[in-house]
Amino acid sequence: MKKLVVIGSGIAGLVAAVEASRTHEVVLVTKSVLAESNTHYAQGGIAAVTSSDDTIGEHVADTLAAGADYCYEPAVRVLCEDGPARINDLVNFGVEFDRNPAGDDWALGLEAAHSHARILHAGGDTTGADISNALVRAVRQVAADIHEHTFVSDLVLGSAGQVIGVELIDASGKHVVECDAVILASGGAGQLYRHTTNPAVTTGDGVAAAFRAGAELADVEFYQFHPTALAVPGSFLISEAVRGEGAVLLNRRGERFMAAQHPLAELAPRDIVARGIQAEMLAQGGQPVLLDASALGGEFLTRRFPSITAATRSYGLDWGRNPIPVTPAAHYWMGGVATDIWGRTSVPGLYAVGEVACTGAHGANRLASNSLLESIVFSHRAVSVLDEPWPTETSRVRFAEQGILAEIEIEDPSARTSAQGATAVVDRVELQTLMWDNVGLARTSDLLEATRRELSRWRPAAEENRLFTDWEDANLLVLATAVTEAAIARTESRGGHYRLDYPTTNPTMAKPITIVRKAR
Ligand code: SIN
Numbered sequence: 001m002k003k004l005v006v007i008g009s010g011i012a013g014l015v016a017a018v019e020a021s022r023t024h025e026v027v028l029v030t031k032s033v034l035a036e037s038n039t040h041y042a043q044g045g046i047a048a049v050t051s052s053d054d055t056i057g058e059h060v061a062d063t064l065a066a067g068a069d070y071c072y073e074p075a076v077r078v079l080c081e082d083g084p085a086r087i088n089d090l091v092n093f094g095v096e097f098d099r100n101p102a103g104d105d106w107a108l109g110l111e112a113a114h115s116h117a118r119i120l121h122a123g124g125d126t127t128g129a130d131i132s133n134a135l136v137r138a139v140r141q142v143a144a145d146i147h148e149h150t151f152v153s154d155l156v157l158g159s160a161g162q163v164i165g166v167e168l169i170d171a172s173g174k175h176v177v178e179c180d181a182v183i184l185a186s187g188g189a190g191q192l193y194r195h196t197t198n199p200a201v202t203t204g205d206g207v208a209a210a211f212r213a214g215a216e217l218a219d220v221e222f223y224q225f226h227p228t229a230l231a232v233p234g235s236f237l238i239s240e241a242v243r244g245e246g247a248v249l250l251n252r253r254g255e256r257f258m259a260a261q262h263p264l265a266e267l268a269p270r271d272i273v274a275r276g277i278q279a280e281m282l283a284q285g286g287q288p289v290l291l292d293a294s295a296l297g298g299e300f301l302t303r304r305f306p307s308i309t310a311a312t313r314s315y316g317l318d319w320g321r322n323p324i325p326v327t328p329a330a331h332y333w334m335g336g337v338a339t340d341i342w343g344r345t346s347v348p349g350l351y352a353v354g355e356v357a358c359t360g361a362h363g364a365n366r367l368a369s370n371s372l373l374e375s376i377v378f379s380h381r382a383v384s385v386l387d388e389p390w391p392t393e394t395s396r397v398r399f400a401e402q403g404i405l406a407e408i409e410i411e412d413p414s415a416r417t418s419a420q421g422a423t424a425v426v427d428r429v430e431l432q433t434l435m436w437d438n439v440g441l442a443r444t445s446d447l448l449e450a451t452r453r454e455l456s457r458w459r460p461a462a463e464e465n466r467l468f469t470d471w472e473d474a475n476l477l478v479l480a481t482a483v484t485e486a487a488i489a490r491t492e493s494r495g496g497h498y499r500l501d502y503p504t505t506n507p508t509m510a511k512p513i514t515i516v517r518k519a520r
Contacts (some may be wrong), residue, residue: 001025002180004386005166006144007152007206010037011128011186012354012375015089017516019383020183021142027177029147029168031186031468032201034136038187038355039372041199042128043239043307044111046090046376047369048083051108051337054116056080063370066269067363067496068115070510072398075361078324078341079370079377086376087120094134097122101512111368112267117244119369125239125305131372150245151468152205155182155213155350160374162390163213163349181349183382184210185375188355189479191428191472193330194436197229197237206356208475210337211482212412215514216346216395218358220335220479221486222496224366225441227273231288236311238291238326240368242505245269245304247293248354249277250323250420252284271365271495274328278441281327290323332371334496335486338395338514344381348390351382358396360512364495398512405511406489409518413481414460414474422459426477428469439484444501448488455481486513 002024006017009030030036049059059080064071091097098107109119139146149170156165156176167438186206190198211217225510228243229235243249243266249256262268262277269274273282293301298320302309312319328454335344337352339359345352354375361374393400416422434454438442438447460466460474490513492506493499 002387003027003178004181004183004211005029005177005179006183006185007166008037008184008186008354008356009034010039010185010187010354010375011131011135011372012379013183014132014139015376015379016183016185016353016383017144018135018138018142019380020143020386024386026144027147027179028139028144029150029152029166031149031151031205033148034146034201036140037132038198038202039128040132040439041197041237042372043125043237044241044369045109045119045127046087046372047114047367048087048117048373049080049118050084050087050106050120051116051118052120058115059083059118062114063361063367064363066365066367068271068365068505069507070494071361071363072099072360075341075359078381079361079374082377082380083373086373086380089380090131090134090376093138094458095122098124109241111240112243112273113264113269113367119241119244121241123306124303125241125307128372151471152186152209153471155209157213161214161347163347167470177435181351181386183343184350184352184356185354185377185379186335186356189476190330192432192435192476192480192483193440194432195229195235195327197226197235197353198330203471204477204479205475206352207336208414208478210345210347210350210352211478211515211517212414213347213350214517215350216338217482218335218338218395218512220333220482220515221363221490221513222334223330223483224270224332224334224496225274225328226331226513227270227277227328228291228326230312230315231325231327232315236328238308238324240270240307242291242293242305242308245296247291247296249278250290250292252287253477257313269365270368271498275441275498277326277328288325288327291326293319294321294323332366334358334364334366337397340394340397342385343378344385344391344394346395353379353382364497399514403511404514405509406513406517408485408489408513408516410481410485411518413455413477416459418459423457424459425461426458426473428473428476431473431480433477435480435483439480439487442498442500443487444499445488448484451484453490455484482515486515489513
């Protein structure tokens with residue numbers, strides 16, 4: 001039996017481990033506990049066509065429109081076409097999606113930029129936790145060798161450049177596990193930013209390890225900021241589904257402001273709502289805007305959104321009666337390790353699925369509730385081709401079709417030493433603040449150049465003294481550098497990449513920017 005290492009325990013990793021265990025010897029590695037992942041915190045739900053008045057074509061069209069004329073259409077088609085079958089898989093894994101009051105069908109929610117109510121949810125607003133719990137139960141029942149609290153510091157390559165193992169750090173130290181293939185499912189990098197809806201584990205370790213192994217990254221300049229995080233430390237997510245149910249955004253004068261910005265008002269694509277809120281906040285001296293859900297009534301809100309109700313109560317807020325303060329926060333990375341539509345990266349034997357990957361399905365701005373779907377669809381597809389011969393072209397298939405705007409090579413910032421003039425050890429809060437202020441919702445050439453200069457002064461902590469968090473900081477330094485370089489190169493505005501100095505979309509730039517490590 002061939003040996004597969006799966007890295008990460010969100011929906012993508014758990015599905016990969018369970019499905020691959022039927023045909024492969026599986027080692028599942030996660031740096032915290034199995035249940036701790038971005039998946040666990042997903043509220044809104046998972047989008048898929050399950051009702052007779054909805055169509056795959058409309059789901060495709062909504063995904064393309066939200067993606068700002070930039071999605072890779074073959075990936076979008078796969079995402080939407082495979083979606084219903086993968087929802088059935090989740091049901092078979094024991095996920096109990098909420099049903100309508102009559103109990104004869106699923107209760108489908110509406111979210112921004114969807115033309116139909118097509119969002120399945122569970123436990124009201126605990127969809128991610130319910131999915132995660134079902135998959136954790138499933139993975140414990142299969143023959144997978146599970147390693148929790150284990151950090152993947154690097155991938156090990158063979159002489160032909162193919163993956164032959166992973167380097168792990170756990171309580172017993174550093175060791176190598178040899179394998180025939182690796183599925184990276186280690187999630188995104190919300191911790192690049194000072195304010196994020198993501199949990200502490202999202203430090204982009206998989207993207208950084210793939211970069212060091214020579215894998216091609218793509219679309220890293222496109223970062224999605226969720227419009228509505230509660231304006232409190234920790235940026236608790238207030239699901240888009242709340243606006244889908246009818247809640248509205250108000251400025252401090254109590255006026256709705258989104259209708260003037262987009263015909264879909266509060267339900268416009270996420271990047272537009274997030275920037276609309278930011279503009280309103282700037283106009284009111286940085287004060288958060290307000291989300292008014294009071295017309296929905298306390299009883300409905302408690303039933304439909306139990307975890308948001310509990311969270312707002314813990315801050316002394318009663319959203320059934322009063323508007324609550326909200327602000328944008330970093331939420332989802334459209335970019336990542338470039339793959340083909342089977343999850344294959346540019347490094348033989350290395351697959352990437354879920355937020356760590358960049359299939360091109362989300363374009364420049366992901367449609368709400370397409371992320372859990374992407375994870376399960378592409379995870380399933382990657383497992384289905386594990387035993388196929390590695391093709392000569394993988395991520396390059398997309399680039400051959402879309403063209404390439406720029407191919408950027410960067411030195412590996414995680415290999416930098418003081419001898420190379422890097423005067424300071426990277427500090428996470430400083431990095432997050434720099435990224436939030438300069439490479440966040442609105443970017444300019446001056447801010448990006450200043451970020452490039454600052455990042456080039458930083459180096460990781462010396463390897464022999466590193467704690468887990470130092471390894472993470474070294475990875476964040478790699479990713480901050482990659483995002484900044486790509487953002488400098490994209491001299492237009494599109495989706496999650498907004499340049500104040502280039503505020504319009506340039507149709508000739510609807511092409512990916514790739515990043516690879518400069519050969520040593
Ligand atoms: C939300 O509930 O608003 C988040 C869902 C998503 O990120 O798609």
